[in-house]
Amino acid sequence: MSTVRFEPSGPLKGRLTPPSDKSISHRAALVAAMATEPVTITGYLPAADTLSTLDAIRTIGALVQRDGDRVTVRGCGLRAADAHGETIDVGNAGTLMRLLAGWLAGQEGRSFTFDGDASIRKRPVDRVAVPLREMGARIDATDGRLPPFTVHGQRLQGIRYELPVASAQVKSCVLLAGLLADGETTVVEPVASRDHTERLLSQLGVPLWRAGDAITVGHVDELTVEDIAVPVDISSAAFPIAAGVLVRGSRLLVEQVGVNWTRSGFLDVLDRMGAIVVGEREQRRDGEVPRGEPVADLDVAHGPLKGTVVEGDEVPLLIDELPLVALLGAFADGETVVRGAEELKHKESDRIATVVDGLRGLGAEIEATDDGFVVQGTGGLRGGTLHSHGDHRLAMLGAVAGLASREGVEVVGMEAAEVSYPGFGDDLARLQRR
Numbered sequence: 001m002s003t004v005r006f007e008p009s010g011p012l013k014g015r016l017t018p019p020s021d022k023s024i025s026h027r028a029a030l031v032a033a034m035a036t037e038p039v040t041i042t043g044y045l046p047a048a049d050t051l052s053t054l055d056a057i058r059t060i061g062a063l064v065q066r067d068g069d070r071v072t073v074r075g076c077g078l079r080a081a082d083a084h085g086e087t088i089d090v091g092n093a094g095t096l097m098r099l100l101a102g103w104l105a106g107q108e109g110r111s112f113t114f115d116g117d118a119s120i121r122k123r124p125v126d127r128v129a130v131p132l133r134e135m136g137a138r139i140d141a142t143d144g145r146l147p148p149f150t151v152h153g154q155r156l157q158g159i160r161y162e163l164p165v166a167s168a169q170v171k172s173c174v175l176l177a178g179l180l181a182d183g184e185t186t187v188v189e190p191v192a193s194r195d196h197t198e199r200l201l202s203q204l205g206v207p208l209w210r211a212g213d214a215i216t217v218g219h220v221d222e223l224t225v226e227d228i229a230v231p232v233d234i235s236s237a238a239f240p241i242a243a244g245v246l247v248r249g250s251r252l253l254v255e256q257v258g259v260n261w262t263r264s265g266f267l268d269v270l271d272r273m274g275a276i277v278v279g280e281r282e283q284r285r286d287g288e289v290p291r292g293e294p295v296a297d298l299d300v301a302h303g304p305l306k307g308t309v310v311e312g313d314e315v316p317l318l319i320d321e322l323p324l325v326a327l328l329g330a331f332a333d334g335e336t337v338v339r340g341a342e343e344l345k346h347k348e349s350d351r352i353a354t355v356v357d358g359l360r361g362l363g364a365e366i367e368a369t370d371d372g373f374v375v376q377g378t379g380g381l382r383g384g385t386l387h388s389h390g391d392h393r394l395a396m397l398g399a400v401a402g403l404a405s406r407e408g409v410e411v412v413g414m415e416a417a418e419v420s421y422p423g424f425g426d427d428l429a430r431l432q433r434r
């Protein structure tokens, strides 16, 4: 395990292009594997989670060639003809585990076992097993709800499924299963969550439409996949953006960031907190499913912050950035509250507990609640030691906290950042050298 110290920093300056989007890279690799003609993905994220996805599709029979962030996939077709009985190692990647289960649930008469690391073994799969069973698949999970689990593929029937929680992973799992199912499959969302799967499938010409909160996909016999370009991950960009906002005298240009409105809630929260982040974002779009992913350059400067409340429909639009909202809250004037975010308990760590314990250990005035946290802003942070608990977003949170702190932060388990942001430490160092 690596321990890295992040000292209080002088102004961060310069331009930065953070890594490609993890969510979209997973989806791009999976649809490429469902095709039979070769597909080239540019801007594929070469991080631990998305390398697990390339390994997973190789296990199922796809041929994969990677040169940096350019990946060529010769897929195995929607019916993954040659695969059976494999064990798929999803590593640390919840998104891979849940989306791939949807595709493989429709492989009639064939079984696949899913397993992963210690963190993945604590993450619930009943949330996808319930709708997949309703569609006709058989799924055996450990203790009824955890990995390792086996998916016994069956001929699937389309269903109408009302998501009990807003989860893009569950929505995407059911939509991918729907491609193979007889008839139409509809997923109803309680509130909007990231829509990368819908945008990608509709770009590929799959019959897919949205009516209010309901997204419907039709059966397809085969998938024709065009080349795919992946934008920069706003969830990764959020760390240097937060550092630019928090470190006195900073001015950064963060380039080519994906600003799909279902992902960019963090930018709206920054606006409310009074942060200076300038760049054109996508406005909320409730009608037809848009094709493709919008990008923008974001100009970021240090400035004072005020507390805010994040709750309700906004939560899924920045679910992975909520740890950073807690950190920003510690530097803000007044109180910052996050509520309605119990889903944080089911991530790579229990992010309510790990964020609250981690930031409190650095001197923040923060309390956990059942569904979020409350931070009393004190205008700064002392510093100390923060443990990542193997959670990439915690490791990067500690690093940003260190740069903005008075005494520096030692992050125990910094290597976890490789899950989503290869070269994270180098990027921060480069911005400090300008």
Ligand SMILES: O=C(O)C1=C[C@@H](OP(=O)(O)O)[C@@H](O)[C@H](O)C1
Residues within 6 Å of the ligand: 022, 023, 024, 095, 166, 167, 168, 169, 170, 172, 194, 319, 320, 343
């Ligand atoms: O669909 C996706 O790519 C993701 C959806 C979210 O999870 P949930 O669907 O569990 O909310 C998010 O936290 C995760 O990092 C990626």
Ligand SMILES: C=C(OP(=O)(O)O)C(=O)O
Residues within 6 Å of the ligand: 022, 092, 093, 094, 095, 096, 320, 347, 348, 393, 420
């Ligand atoms: C929750 C996350 O990812 P996953 O669910 O794919 O492990 C994340 O990246 O913060």
